[in-house]
Amino acid sequence: MVPASRTAHNIEVTAESLQEDLSRLELQKQALERELAAVVAHLDTVQRALGALEVMLAAAPQAGAPADTLPTASPASPTTSADIARTERGTGREKEPARRAARPKGAPERTYGRLTEQILDYFAKVGDTDVRARDVAVALSRATDSGSINAIRSTLDRLVGASRIRRTGRGLYRAL
Structure with missing residues (x-):
């Protein structure tokens, strides 16, 4: 005991x-x-x-x-x-x-959101160059705080999943 x-x-x-x-x-x-x-x-x-x-x-x-x-x-x-x-x-x-x-009659309905369209336009301009999410944010004149960068990164990841762009390395993206 x-x-x-x-x-x-x-x-x-x-x-x-x-x-x-x-x-x-x-x-x-x-x-x-x-x-x-x-x-x-x-x-x-x-x-x-x-x-x-x-x-x-x-x-x-x-x-x-x-x-x-x-x-x-x-x-x-x-x-x-x-x-x-x-x-x-x-x-x-x-x-x-x-x-x-307000969309005119006969005009096709958008299949992507505004940010996605801006990102795709940006990749069409930069061509065969590796870019980071922060580079995209700066090029689109968006805020560069972590929330904005993460929104762009999420959109980039969705575009990679949809085979619209490709990932070339950790945090690097390139147009197809």
Whole structure:
């Protein structure tokens, strides 16, 4: 049998260890709560900005569209209370955006998104040269923060998967 003093000592050591763990976990919880608050604030900002951009895109004229099909709303300011509410909430997604509705009759519908088309145009210009995602971002005048670079990298990876471009090395891409 274990002596009572040894058992009491083991209990004290365990309690001290648990107390240290508790302090460490409380600090970690506070740090995570601050980080989560920052992420939520950033998410809200990005959603509002995206909503405002979608309203502007919906009102922007498309190149080559006949004058009678162009939207008349000003892209700088939403025109209806629903547009304003969508902009403020950051939920400006519509089932059928006006830019699709403004497409001239007989024009083929796009099969890729705007970023994908820009990337494919860029690769057509650079030809047989290895480029990195950061090079593409700079060439397209996009932000060079990690989020923007990752968006471009994801698009490049999708294009590699669709056999539209090829990967020539770690982080290097080239037109076919």
